[in-house]
Amino acid sequence: MRCCRSTALSSTTPSARYDDAVADLTEVIELFPEECDGYLVRGDAHRRAGRVDEALADYECAISRNRPNRAVLLCELGREREALGDYDAALDLDPDHLPTLINRAAMHHARDAGPAARRDVEHGLDLDPDNPQLLCTLGVLDLADGLVEAAAWAFAKAIEREATLPAAWVNRAAAAFDAGDTDAAIADLTQALDLGENATIRYNRALAYQYRERWQQAVEDYSQALLLDHSDAHAILPRRAASYRKLGQLDRAERDLQQHAELLVA
Numbered sequence: 001m002r003c004c005r006s007t008a009l010s011s012t013t014p015s016a017r018y019d020d021a022v023a024d025l026t027e028v029i030e031l032f033p034e035e036c037d038g039y040l041v042r043g044d045a046h047r048r049a050g051r052v053d054e055a056l057a058d059y060e061c062a063i064s065r066n067r068p069n070r071a072v073l074l075c076e077l078g079r080e081r082e083a084l085g086d087y088d089a090a091l092d093l094d095p096d097h098l099p100t101l102i103n104r105a106a107m108h109h110a111r112d113a114g115p116a117a118r119r120d121v122e123h124g125l126d127l128d129p130d131n132p133q134l135l136c137t138l139g140v141l142d143l144a145d146g147l148v149e150a151a152a153w154a155f156a157k158a159i160e161r162e163a164t165l166p167a168a169w170v171n172r173a174a175a176a177f178d179a180g181d182t183d184a185a186i187a188d189l190t191q192a193l194d195l196g197e198n199a200t201i202r203y204n205r206a207l208a209y210q211y212r213e214r215w216q217q218a219v220e221d222y223s224q225a226l227l228l229d230h231s232d233a234h235a236i237l238p239r240r241a242a243s244y245r246k247l248g249q250l251d252r253a254e255r256d257l258q259q260h261a262e263l264l265v266a
Contacts, residue, residue: 018049036065060093068100080107098124102133109140117141132162140171143178151175166192170201173208182211199229203236210239215246234263 025042032038043058067090074083087104090097101124108117118141124134139154155172158165173188189205192198206221222240226233237260244253 018045021045022049036062036069039065063090063093065090065094065097068097068103071100071103075107080111083107084111095123096127098127098131101127102131102137105134105137109137109144114141114144130157130161132158132165132168135161136165136168136171139168139175143171143175148175148178152179164195166195166198166201169195170204173204177208182208186212197224197228199225199232202228203232206236206239206243210243213246215243218243219247234260237263 022042022045025038025045029035029038029042039058039062043055043062046052046055046058067086071083071086071090074080074086084104084107087100087107090100091104094100101120105117105120105124108114108120117137121134121138121141124131125138128134135154135158139151139158142148142151142154152172152175155168155175158168159172162168169188169192173185173192176182176184176188186205186208189201189208192201193205202221202225206218206225209215209218209221219240222236222243226236226240237256241253241256241260244250244256
């Protein structure tokens with residue numbers, strides 16, 4: 001004789017199940033506030049529970065966090081106007097979203113929209129006064145406006161908060177160079193290179209070495225910059241040739257100038 005197994009019916013109402021889901025998802029969102037998936041799923045739970053306003057709010061949060069990700073990709077593709085539109089839309093939904101403020105400020109600066117970049121930076125610093133990326137961008141804007149001392153302060157503050165931020169070292173070097181302190185510029189560029197090799201930083205330090213008439217070190221940096229990125233050979237070769245001449249290595253100087261001439265007619 002076969003016995004029938006009874007099935008217990010759950011006493012949990014659908015609404016209560018959605019409330020439990022919302023509570024769990026809220027914990028996930030608190031752990032990962034920049035991820036859009038949590039907002040999307042919680043929005044679905046609110047919608048199924050009939051809480052339309054809460055669902056819409058979560059969907060808008062998800063959109064605001066997804067647009068900056070698309071904007072980064074659009075920037076990489078050179079579609080800057082579309083990227084800026086995504087940043088604008090994201091910040092319309094969430095004006096205090098710090099990563100988007102940082103990225104839009106950098107884009108405004110790259111597009112020579114200094115006042116707009118400064119507004120984003122100042123708003124971001126109101127939210128997070130010690131943010132190293134915003135402090136670094138503030139320094140870049142100050143340097144562009146000729147405020148060398150203010151720029152140096154901002155870069156120093158950024159380094160104090162995050163010593164592993166190469167941009168802060170590089171830009172403080174630029175401020176030091178503008179202020180006539182070439183040795184300090186070289187020291188900061190060296191710190192930046194300690195964080196990772198970079199052809200542009202090598203090139204800039206080579207320029208500083210040339211200014212200090214440290215010809216051999218200039219040659220070494222120019223040579224390393226060429227190894228890292230040969231696309232700037234048209235700028236590097238004549239400068240390295242000048243250093244070779246100062247070292248009395250005329251054959252190497254002539255070779256660099258010949259290679260440079262070949263690039264010009266290629």
